[in-house]
Amino acid sequence: MNEITKYIEQLLASTSLTGGWLSFVTLSMLFATVALIAWLVYLLCIKIVSPLAARITSHTDVVWDDYLFNPQIIRAACNIVPAIIVWMLMPPIFSDHPIIQSLILKATAIYITIATMRLATTFISSLKLFDNDNDKRSATQQYLHSFCGVLKIIVLFLGVIIIISIIIDRSPLTLLAGLGATSAVLMLVFKDSITGLVAGIRLTSNNMVRKGDWITVSKAGANGTVEDITLSTVKVRNFDNTIVTVPPQKLIEDSFQNWHGMEESSGRRVTRTIYLDFRSITVASDELKKALAAEGLMKPEDMNGDVINLTLFRRYMERWLEQRDDVVTSSTYLMHLLDPTANGLPIEIYFFLKQKEWKAYEHHLAEIMEWTYALLPKFGLKIYQRI
Known part of the structure; x- marks a missing residue:
């Protein structure tokens, strides 16, 4: 910088400037020179260093360098370099003006602090990109995501303290x-x-x-x-x-x-309760047994002796659920009675569906329950309904 100062002084010596004007023009030219050097260094970083780093990381086999040396981080780092040039070259120019020198040093230091904070927060944010392509996060990834938020708060807090x-x-x-x-x-x-x-x-x-x-x-x-x-x-x-x-x-x-x-899990649970009219629960008649056997709902040997129509219905439903492809047969599936109420006898159907996605789940559930409601009259059963 001393050589540049001497060259500018020799250049201005041949002019008619004297006194305060000579000092002002000299300082202005030195200031412009430092600004030009800082700008050229910034262009060098942006136009050459940044693309070169991106090209190098793109040709490596590892993935982490693509995140940790992405264009945002490199650009944030390039913003610090001109300030360092100003920090190194500018103060000697204003050695005879301590107030201006102090203001420039403080302003440059504040800018470097802010730029460093931005670089640190950008770097921390890039850590989240490791799970950006996943719709779901593991516990470790989520903990890292939250820890990055804590680090950002710490960086901002320390940055404010340093600026003050x-x-x-x-x-x-x-x-x-x-x-x-x-x-x-x-x-x-x-x-x-x-x-x-x-x-x-x-x-x-x-x-x-x-x-x-x-x-x-x-x-x-x-x-x-x-x-x-x-x-x-x-x-x-x-x-x-x-x-x-x-x-x-x-x-x-x-x-x-x-x-x-x-x-x-292997399936999504279904629990539905049907309220039966007590008056429809009876011992199955011979006509009912013949009708069920004729339609292939029950085998004659399964209806020997006195048997309740509700018992036949429960047996059939459990066997029917076992044969369905959309029911998880490895999990519990049954129909069981609940405590009697004034609104009829509640019977609960309990099973697991393989379809867990909302739309498919509701469609398969509706199909099973609609079939259940339609079969009840065939067993001589009625749903309790107030009229």
């Missing part, structure tokens, strides 16, 4: 020590944020809910798929495509239903 320390010309450690006296006030002001932070960490670290899970939160009106989980919100897309944002502390404090276990 630069402005007031104090050590950052002094400011951090002084925060102990105001911690009670900060706890009161940021009570909700801290509560949400702790709840979000508990939610993800205990693997209570993950991205892609189907959850039901009745009090919040949420019944759909979890689209995103942060330290302050859980975003749920309902089946009507409305978005419900639930605070993590609500999921911790209140109960909610997670259908993840059902989706990973």
Whole structure:
């Protein structure tokens, strides 16, 4: 920089400028030179270094470098380089003007701090890209996702402390020590944020809910798929495509239903209750037995002796469920009686369907229940119905 200064002074010596004007023009030209150098270095990083790094990472066999050295991170790093050039070259120019020199140093230091914060937050955000292609997250991925949010808060907090320390010309450690006296006030002001932070960490670290899970939160009106989980919100897309944002502390404090276990199981449970008229439950007559045998619903040897029509119906339904391809026969399937009520005798049908997706599940369930309702009269049974 001294050689550049001497060259500019020799260049201006041949002009008619003297005194203050000579000093002003010299400083202006030196300032413009430093700005030009910083701009050229920035162009070098953006036009050459950035594409070169992208080309190198694209030709490697590993995947992690594509995320950690993506264009956003490289561009954020390139934004710091010009400020470092200014930090190194500019102060000697204004050595005779300490006030201007101090302002330039502070402004450059603040810019470097902000650019470094942006680089750090961009780098932390890139860690989330490792599971960006998955509709669902594992517990480890979700914990990493939440941990990235904590790191961002720490980076922003430290960045603000450093910027304040630069402005007031104090050590950052002094400011951090002084925060102990105001911690009670900060706890009161940021009570909700801290509560949400702790709840979000508990939610993800205990693997209570993950991205892609189907959850039901009745009090919040949420019944759909979890689209995103942060330290302050859980975003749920309902089946009507409305978005419900639930605070993590609500999921911790209140109960909610997670259908993840059902989706990973072999089938989805079905429980339906039918109320039968007591007056229709009788000993099967010979005519009823002949009619059932003629239609192939029951075998004659299964109806020997006195047998109740409801017993025949239960036997047939369990055998019929066992023969269906959409019922999980390895799980429990049965029809059993519940306690009698004033509205008839409740009989519950219990089984698991292989179809767990909502539309297919409802269609197969409706088909089975419609067939059940249609078969009841063939066994001489009637559904209790108030007239």
